[in-house]
Amino acid sequence: MKTSDIIIQALENEGVEYIFGLPGEENLDVLESIRKSDKIEIIITRHEQGAGFMAATYGRLTGKPGVCMSTLGPGATNLVTPTAYAQLGAMPMVILTGQKPIKESKQGKFQILDVVEMMQPLTKFTKQITYGKNSGAIIREAFRRSQEERPGAVHLEIPEDVAKEEVEKPHFFNVENIKIPSANKDSVLDACKMIIAAKKPLLLIGAGANRKRASEALTDFVKTLKIPFFNTQMGKGIIDERNPLYIGTAALSSNDFIHEAIENADLIINVGHDSIEKPPFIMNADDERKVIHINFFAAEINEVYFPQLNVIGDIASTIKELTSQLKDNSKKWNNDFYLKVKENVSNHLAKYEEDNRFPILPQRLVKITRDILPEDGIVTLDNGIYKIWFARNFPAYAQNTLILDNALATMGAGFPSAMMAKKLNPDKKVISVNGDGGFMMNSQELETAIRMKLDLVIIILNDNAYGMIEWKQEGEGFPKFGLEYKNPDFVKYAESFGAFGYRPTSIKDFEEILAKTLDLKGIHIIDLAVDYSLNHKILNVLLKENSKK
Numbered sequence: 001m002k003t004s005d006i007i008i009q010a011l012e013n014e015g016v017e018y019i020f021g022l023p024g025e026e027n028l029d030v031l032e033s034i035r036k037s038d039k040i041e042i043i044i045t046r047h048e049q050g051a052g053f054m055a056a057t058y059g060r061l062t063g064k065p066g067v068c069m070s071t072l073g074p075g076a077t078n079l080v081t082p083t084a085y086a087q088l089g090a091m092p093m094v095i096l097t098g099q100k101p102i103k104e105s106k107q108g109k110f111q112i113l114d115v116v117e118m119m120q121p122l123t124k125f126t127k128q129i130t131y132g133k134n135s136g137a138i139i140r141e142a143f144r145r146s147q148e149e150r151p152g153a154v155h156l157e158i159p160e161d162v163a164k165e166e167v168e169k170p171h172f173f174n175v176e177n178i179k180i181p182s183a184n185k186d187s188v189l190d191a192c193k194m195i196i197a198a199k200k201p202l203l204l205i206g207a208g209a210n211r212k213r214a215s216e217a218l219t220d221f222v223k224t225l226k227i228p229f230f231n232t233q234m235g236k237g238i239i240d241e242r243n244p245l246y247i248g249t250a251a252l253s254s255n256d257f258i259h260e261a262i263e264n265a266d267l268i269i270n271v272g273h274d275s276i277e278k279p280p281f282i283m284n285a286d287d288e289r290k291v292i293h294i295n296f297f298a299a300e301i302n303e304v305y306f307p308q309l310n311v312i313g314d315i316a317s318t319i320k321e322l323t324s325q326l327k328d329n330s331k332k333w334n335n336d337f338y339l340k341v342k343e344n345v346s347n348h349l350a351k352y353e354e355d356n357r358f359p360i361l362p363q364r365l366v367k368i369t370r371d372i373l374p375e376d377g378i379v380t381l382d383n384g385i386y387k388i389w390f391a392r393n394f395p396a397y398a399q400n401t402l403i404l405d406n407a408l409a410t411m412g413a414g415f416p417s418a419m420m421a422k423k424l425n426p427d428k429k430v431i432s433v434n435g436d437g438g439f440m441m442n443s444q445e446l447e448t449a450i451r452m453k454l455d456l457v458i459i460i461l462n463d464n465a466y467g468m469i470e471w472k473q474e475g476e477g478f479p480k481f482g483l484e485y486k487n488p489d490f491v492k493y494a495e496s497f498g499a500f501g502y503r504p505t506s507i508k509d510f511e512e513i514l515a516k517t518l519d520l521k522g523i524h525i526i527d528l529a530v531d532y533s534l535n536h537k538i539l540n541v542l543l544k545e546n547s548k549k
Contacts, residue, residue: 003132004029004163005036006170007096010139012039013172016067018058018423019043019096020051024071026098029163043452045416046444048075052082052095053416053442056153059092061400061424063211065146065154069096073111076118081410083122083153088276088407089234090207092151094142095119101161102130119155124148126155132165140173149180149296150208150274180296182321183313191269191292191311192325195227198267198290201333202247203227204280206273207234207407208295213316215239215399218271221323228338230258232273232280233387233406237396247338248345250280251391255543257348261341265289272315275305277406294318349393352534356507359529362389364507365461369431370394372515377429378403378421382414384435385468385535386461412441415458419445422454429518432458436487437466446497449523457517460490461530471532475540490527499523 045051048070055066076097086093119126125145142154230247248258271294293299293307352363381404396402418432466483491501504510517524
């Protein structure tokens with residue numbers, strides 16, 4: 001059996017369904033082995049970034065590593081950003097890259113880079129397969145490392161001559177699911193003591209709690225103990241945000257209306273968050289507020305985050321044990337202050353939700369999207385200023401219904417992530433919201449989406465500029481400079497790929513188009529003019545003034 005056949009059978013053994021990628025001549029043996037597989041589908045993308053973002057999103061939504069592949073050199077370098085995206089976002093992903101023959105090569109150093117070394121700081125594990133007999137074991141170890149908490153990216157390089165190598169009696173390894181140990185009983189009891197001693201505890205939910213068992217345990221924790229909660233951007237929907245004890249989402253690190261609650265808490269129970277995601281609050285050395293860190297791994301101490309207690313182990317088990325231990329204290333805490341903050345937050349967020357000026361305000365966009373989308377519908381976001389508005393204003397009713405990245409926060413990932421979300425959830429409505437800048441970074445994947453026969457609505461927020469940076473530029477007091485460009489005609493652009501294009505001219509027009517396209521087959525692109533003129537006034541001026549009161 002060829003090494004390439006062993007590799008693909010090992011991937012089948014791991015339960016791999018798809019490989020996303022753009023092969024080259026160095027991958028031809030692997031490609032042929034995929035062709036012969038009746039369990040793995042290869043999805044060819046138009047750029048390696050698209051493949052990597054799709055694989056990372058597969059890992060994020062399923063908990064199983066997504067797999068992507070590229071050739072050597074420039075193909076591998078194009079996977080650097082998706083690799084960092086998966087690694088920082090704790091998304092399990094396995095990257096396979098090709099390489100020239102390592103035992104005998106007649107092409108000198110043409111296209112040769114040390115890809116294994118390049119991937120070293122970006123992955124949990126990177127290795128070149130140099131001996132076909134070992135390939136099964138290396139695949140098993142790569143998948144184990146990728147899924148092990150904290151999940152992330154791993155990389156394997158497959159030289160062309162090793163892929164051709166014949167191997168006798170290949171060994172395939174059993175896939176062992178490792179059960180994460182429960183937290184130490186003493187640390188759980190210490191957490192109970194701190195929570196009981198607190199007068200105004202507040203629960204924070206981060207991306208690490210985005211597991212089904214953890215979601216159920218946290219929902220029961222809040223229901224039983226009546227402790228108010230807020231979440232990070234990547235923690236949205238882990239508890240249904242229609243819950244009356246939901247205070248809001250920390251979309252900014254400080255000064256937002258929700259921070260009145262955060263600053264007045266005497267204890268924050270931090271579940272599943274780590275400081276790779278943009279901090280939802282800042283700790284200070286003279287701060288009397290205590291923090292309990294509950295996660296699969298210990299807190300990495302830095303100047304903005306240094307919790308007083310770590311409770312390390314399976315999150316769901318920890319939360320269930322805390323609920324059991326504390327259930328008799330469920331009426332101990334007075335939430336009147338937090339409920340007033342919630343009312344204040346809600347009033348501020350609702351201010352422009354019904355404003356029908358056009359071009360559309362982001363607040364109005366969020367409200368329309370939430371009203372039209374079914375409860376289980378999915379919104380994926382690229383990266384831009386609109387992400388803050390969705391994080392603050394969009395109530396997520398379930399896990400993975402608002403998919404955004406707040407770790408690497410790279411542009412260009414939103415559209416491929418929407419494609420993967422739809423592929424995995426064909427019966428759910430999916431809307432991909434992108435800025436015009438981010439969309440154009442991987443817009444070539446429109447062809448891939450159409451070839452995959454996906455039904456998807458894509459909203460492009462069109463302001464002919466890098467609006468997020470313009471907002472930052474204005475906040476620094478600088479004049480507008482160096483951030484404007486001209487977009488193509490997105491309606492004609494869509495049609496050139498075989499998609500459908502729309503350009504609303506009013507709020508009513510947009511509402512009708514969005515409602516209609518969600519029920520249609522195919523790819524539908526809505527070129528939506530957006531008005532960001534209030535960003536500075538609200539997110540820079542008003543919030544700072546409010547924080548001084």
